[in-house]
Amino acid sequence: MKNNAATLSMRCVVLLVTLLIVPLMAAAGEVGYSAMVMDVKGKVLVRHGGAKKAVDLGCLLYPGDSVETTNGSSLTVAYLESGQEEQWSGAAKFVVEKNGSKPAAARINKKSRVTVPQIASAQKGSLKLRGLKQLKIEVAGLSNTMTVEERPTFLWSPAQAVEKYRVRFYSLSEDEPVWQRTTQNAELPFPSGEPPLNPGTRYEWVIEALKDGYVVAQKRSCFSLPPDSELVEIKKGISDYRTLLAANSADTSVRLRFILFLEEHQLYDDALAHYAILRKQYGESKSLAERRKILTDLRSLNCPTY
Structure with a gap:
C-alpha cells in the first residue's frame, strides 16, 4: 500500500477509536x-x-x-x-x-491508586450485504480491543444454514490478506505455519459465512497488540493479579481491580472474561452490567471500510 493511503487508513482508525471508544483514563x-x-x-x-x-x-x-x-x-x-x-x-x-x-x-x-477508565457507549451495527438476506455473526473477541497473545484463536457465533466460513486476516498496513483459511467450525486457531503477531501492530480479520459459493454474512473486526515499550509492564501486571487471585479467587476487590487494570490497557476480552467470573461468584450487579454491556457493544462493531 502506498504511504499516503496507509497514513489515511491509520488516521481513520484513530478517529474511530477517539469518537466511539473514547479511551480512557480520566482521573x-x-x-x-x-x-x-x-x-x-x-x-x-x-x-x-x-x-x-x-x-x-x-x-x-x-x-x-x-x-x-x-x-x-x-x-x-x-x-x-x-x-x-x-x-x-x-x-x-x-x-x-x-x-x-x-x-x-x-x-x-x-493500596495503589485506582483508575476507572471512561468507556463511552457506542452504537451497535452489523454489515448488511446488498440483495441478500441478512444473517448475524457475532464474534467472541478480537474486535475493538487489545491483546497480548501472539497467536490468538478466532471465535464467532455459528450462523444458521451456512456451509462453511472463510477467515481473511490483514495487517492494516497492507491491501492484501496476510493469510486466509476456510473452516466448517465456529472457531479458527491461529495457523501454525504463519508468523506470530507483532507488538505495536494493528490487525483486521474478516469472518465470512458462505452458502452456495456466496457470502451471506460477514463481520469485520480490528484489534492490536500494545507496543514493546508497554508490553512488558502489562504482562507483569497481569501476572501479579493472577498470582493474587490464585491465592484467593473469591476476592472481589482484587478481581475488580484487575478488571479496571485490563480496561485501562484496553484488554477488553480479558476484562469481559473476569466480569463473567464476578457475575457467577457475586450475582448480577447493575453497576457492572452497564460497563459489561458497553464492552460487548464495542465488540459487535465492524471496522471502518476505506
Whole structure:
C-alpha cells in the first residue's frame, strides 16, 4: 500500500477509536466520583442527590454521598486518588469525601491508586450485504480491543444454514490478506505455519459465512497488540493479579481491580472474561452490567471500510 493511503487508513482508525471508544483514563477529579465499591454483602444504602438506592458491586460513590450499612452487612470501598481501601462491617453511617470516609472506617488498607477508565457507549451495527438476506455473526473477541497473545484463536457465533466460513486476516498496513483459511467450525486457531503477531501492530480479520459459493454474512473486526515499550509492564501486571487471585479467587476487590487494570490497557476480552467470573461468584450487579454491556457493544462493531 502506498504511504499516503496507509497514513489515511491509520488516521481513520484513530478517529474511530477517539469518537466511539473514547479511551480512557480520566482521573476521578475530572468525572466527579471519588470511590468505587469493591465488595458488598447484605443491605447497604447510599443517598446521592437526594435519592436513596441500594449499593451494589462496582457502584461509584461521589463526595457528599451518605452511606449506611446495616447489621450483618459488610462493605469495602476504594478511594481512587489516594488508593485507600476502607472496610466496614455491621451497622454504620459515613459520608464519602475525596480521599476517604468521614468518620473513617475502623479498618483501612493503603493500596495503589485506582483508575476507572471512561468507556463511552457506542452504537451497535452489523454489515448488511446488498440483495441478500441478512444473517448475524457475532464474534467472541478480537474486535475493538487489545491483546497480548501472539497467536490468538478466532471465535464467532455459528450462523444458521451456512456451509462453511472463510477467515481473511490483514495487517492494516497492507491491501492484501496476510493469510486466509476456510473452516466448517465456529472457531479458527491461529495457523501454525504463519508468523506470530507483532507488538505495536494493528490487525483486521474478516469472518465470512458462505452458502452456495456466496457470502451471506460477514463481520469485520480490528484489534492490536500494545507496543514493546508497554508490553512488558502489562504482562507483569497481569501476572501479579493472577498470582493474587490464585491465592484467593473469591476476592472481589482484587478481581475488580484487575478488571479496571485490563480496561485501562484496553484488554477488553480479558476484562469481559473476569466480569463473567464476578457475575457467577457475586450475582448480577447493575453497576457492572452497564460497563459489561458497553464492552460487548464495542465488540459487535465492524471496522471502518476505506
